Amino acid sequence: MASEEHRQHVIAPSVYVGIWAILMVLTGLTVFASYVDMGDFNIIVALTIATIKGTLVVLFFMHLYYSSKLTKVTVIAAMFFLFLLLALSLTDYLTRSWMTNPMW
Amino acid sequence: MATSDIEIAEHALQHHFADMDQQRETTTFGMWLFLLTEIMFFGGLFCAYLVYRATYYQAFVEGSQAMNIWLGATNTAVLICSSLTMALGVRCAQTDQRKLMVILLVITMLFGLAFLGIKAIEYHEHWTHHQFPGPNFSFPEAEQNGVNPQNVEIYFSLYWAMTGLHALHMVIGVGLVLWITIVGARGLFSADYYAPVENVGLYWHFVDLVWIYLFPLLYLISKKHGG
């Protein structure tokens, strides 16, 4: 018996095409931005654009926007633990130069 | 058609689930959890990348000059297109449009193969220029610019490891889409039973997602020398 619940994820094709278009534009933008010398900001711009693209893929192509709270929490948990790995490792690397005898 | 779709769906219902809804929610949740492990798997490499980019920034700039930005950008576009066709293909499974679903899945596979083909071209380039880490590694431009070639080798180690692992996942993804296409063409999926298509779609989009980060991190580090 087909229930109504599983029909809720059917999204209009125009939404997908719209997201696709935004992603293509952002790809072009990130290539363009890499040619502009913004010094330390280049990496921030690049990662910001990548994160926007990634968010769109996850929310709309992967249907997270329409998914249950449990699924959303799962994805956030993944981001959080990856963040922990990166951030806490950096507490070591970024503070080594603070020591009087550099180890590196 | 509706009756036989429901029969197929009931046959696909595994005995330990109460109904198809529970089965679908469960398998999709399982796929999301698996993708979570993949995030941590690639995450280790991203951690190594982060540490070495911070430490050997100039070497990373040097190494990335050897990357062909246009091939990389094309590949990014190819994957985004493949994600579109994949998402539309899943939608077709949800709406009982079998023929269109098969077409879209085939196109998705073709995009995936195109990605792998372009990657192979890039790898060949790097290989013939001795840009593969190991005893035969050589990067003469490094010394010319006052950078230790050993550190450039570390950049390339990460490049090959990260894109190689990604390419391996693409190959697996193409295989999964192929499987879905074959059984889908035989009529296994319908509005009542499409979870496998959705879950393969999730995997595919994830592989696209990883590339969305790999491209700027490996290819677009700096245009110091004008690309």
Next chain:
Amino acid sequence: MATAVQTVERETYLNNGYSLQSWLLTRDHKRIAILYLISITAMFFVGGFFAMLIRLELLTPAGDLVTSDTYNKLFTMHGIVMVFFFLIPSVPAVLGNFCIPLMVGAKDLAFPRINLLSWYLYIIGAIFALVSMTLGGVDTGWTFYTPFSTHYSNTHVVGVALGIFIAGFSSILTGLNFIVTIHRMRAPGLTWTRLPLFCWSHYATSIIMILGTPVIAITLLLVALERLLHIGVFNPALGGDPVLFQHLFWFYSHPAVYIMILPGMGVISEVVTCFSHKRVFGYEFVALASIAIAVLGFLVWAHHMFVAGISVYAALVFSLLSYFVAIPSAVKVFNWTATLYKGSVRYDTPMLYAFGFIGLFTMGGLTGVFLASLGIDVHVTDTYFVVAHFHYVMVGGMVMAYMAGLHFWWPKMTGKLYPEGWAKLSALLVFVGFNLTFFPQFVLGYMGMPRRYHAYPPEFQVLNVMSTAGASVLAVGYVLPMIYFVWSMRYGEDAGPNPWNAVGLEWMTPSPPPTYNFEETPIVTWEAYDYEHLPEHDEEVAVGH
């Protein structure tokens, strides 16, 4: 028991097919649990064999039994086998696989075929590791520190690393299965706050399994690639950072130690409540403490690296965080103890092991707090103090909990009772043997004896002899259960569905359970550990036999 004599034997998961194929291609979580039981028991004795050789060598100060290279291989292989192929799967793969679907009232785990795949991956990983060990072994320490493991060791690093890599996926799939099952397959009425704490512990363990294991997987893959291709990601001579390896390695391996204790804590929660015949004290706190241990456990890994060359500022951060992780463990110990208060305590074997756990885990845990202190750690790191600490939590803690759980659920799994007298004797031998083996090691470490050395100054000999003597007693304590468990399968008394008079869905189905666990899906209307209402609720349950 007053049933009419039946001409057809009752269908159970054990008699539902006797062929090898019916076992090797099973999807039944209970059979998979038995497959794991046999495999990890075998690996336990392999690991124990290496331990025996280590302790024999350490009887005398001189390195006279084996060469130093061989000794390096012995402690490496002891560690690898015990950590990756015994402790990490032990409670989850055997008791978790068997009990979780029963405890949540389901017919099986969410993904039965993936469960079977998980066992095959474990076996393949174990074969890789065992073959590599037979062909000459590996001598890097279970920690595989670089650049020794990547460039300078002349042993089978890649083979063993691959074995661990494959076994890691076994772990990931088990964890994935548990999380999905606990979320999606609970029987009607079984809310989160009615779940047995065993399920909460395994849920927390599974979070660690799926988030941490992939990181060691990629790290070992990088080690193998370095070894095979001579790249230098972790080699300082080639511009790499060996400390980066340690960050990535310990990001998993510290949470891994919580994989190696949380399931045991889950067992203890079940055993202490049953044998006090009382609801657990502070259910919500114990449940949340499990989750807290899992999360906090990811924040402390660099306390293994205090002397490795990390920045002292990072060391301060990790030291502080390491103190925090002790808190939820302490909460659990207090709550189990409070559960005993005014309970009607029985001293059956599972409870004896549980008492052992609570005492020994506390000692191990407290010495862990000493190690979290930077000042102390600098002096005792890489000494026997650390060795004693982790054996107290892993053996005095987890292995005792595993024994408690095996004894507790043995009647359910086999339908037979083990001989109580022999079981109590074994528990006593394990407790005495364990303390005799490992307490002297605290003293040795504090006195300065380094770990991973096969020769030592003569003043350390007396304590080492005590330790080896203790190990011999401990070994007897572990061999005896092997014998009487096997004996009980043939000659043991029939157990009945609930020999311990315990509360829980697993005790409401026959022993051994039928393949599909329950005749009808149970509907849960009672709170967890509802010992006050035990006589009445048996009638409320809509479960047939």
